[in-house]
Amino acid sequence: MFQLEKLVRGFRPLLYHYEQVILSRGRELFTATSDLSNIQWLCSLPTTAAQSLIPRVRLVERILRSSCHAACTLDENHILVSRRDEIWKIDTRSGRCELDLLIPYKRKALQLSQVELNADKCIGFGEYFDNVERGEVRVWIRRCEPSAQWKIAGQFGPNEIYHVHNLVWLDAKRKVLVLTGDFEHEAAIWEASNCLNSFAPILRGSQRHRACWMWASLSGTVFYATDSQLEENHVIGLDLNSAHPTPRVLSSIEGSSIYAGFGIDYAVFSTSVEPSAPSGRFIADLVSRQRGPGIRSNEAKIVSLASDGTTLEFFSAKKDAWPFRLAQFGTFMFPNGVMPAESFIAYGNAIENYDDRCLLFRRE
Secondary structure, three states: OEEEEEEEEOOEEEEEEOOEEEEEEOOEEEEEOOOOOOOEEEEEOOOOHHHHOOOOOHHHHHHHOOOEEEEEEEEOOEEEEEEOOEEEEEEOOOOOEEEEEEOHHHOEEOOOEEEEEOOEEEEEEEEEOOOOOOOOEEEEEEEOOOOOOOEEEEEEOOOOOOEEEEEEEEOOOOEEEEEEEOOHHHOEEEEEOOOOOOEEEEEEOOHHHOEOOOEEOOOOOEEEEEOOOOOOEEEEEEOOOOOOOOOEEEEEEOOEOOOEEEOOOEEEEEOEEOEOOOOOOHHHHHHOOOEOOOOOOOEEEEEEEEOOOOEEEEEEEEEOOOOHHHHOOEEEEOOEOEOOOOEEEEEEEOEOOOEOEEEEEEEO
């Protein structure tokens, strides 16, 4: 069981990077120790003249989706940080910032994932955007060497998926899985080829196959939680050694799950409070506060997940009063990287009393 030990306001945790935690506040980046002590300024990401005129008001930041939202480690001295359609390379010794990739057509990466391709350590992502026309969706990759360049490794064709949620590296099987959404045949778990240029569906065509994260436990079982606002959500166990893997429902959860954090022998994940699928009425959808049918309460939960599939809900808080689409879903987020054995950090987003706060939990 974990207990809340500390709250730190105004910072978002992005990444466990060696002995440090990388935090963001607006366009600024900071370092801290894993217990959120000794917070030190690292750098400020460049902005346009127009962007610099926007004050750091939390509600404005939520509406504009202007904060940094993903990060990963390149090597001991370099990290990548994603902000909107930009991916920045940061030297953690000097604070020097360099634009590493501007994703075309204003698309973005929901997650930045460490994977391996032909024994090369790489960072990859799939494009995440409102793909209303069901056009092609590309998968990007770069080696972890700081001087490496991004390239398009492969793509999903028109009408195949809506967007990519995550790339998942399964070290024991030496393969990459791709998690895609959102509806009908678009919701799927795919196995990528060794070069990440083609994809074969493992599971497809059900909201039970719609996921944003996946964890390969020490026991060998792969776990994920479903991400559906349309129907009841579950924690799923999956045996990928089977010729025909079948999702095994382990427990039900109160809402969709978008975010998770991973330790060596445990994981934590959150549930989200979000609206139903868009109705096509733009203004009504934007300001709606009506939960989707798969979201059973107005509370976001934090749940621990053990290697045997046991789950334990140990923290919850209510979605705040602002509309879901306009001012973001109510949920808890977690930094990328490996969590310490005895503690972890969560971040409250659109949550009463915890919005824009780091929450440090410690194992009892």
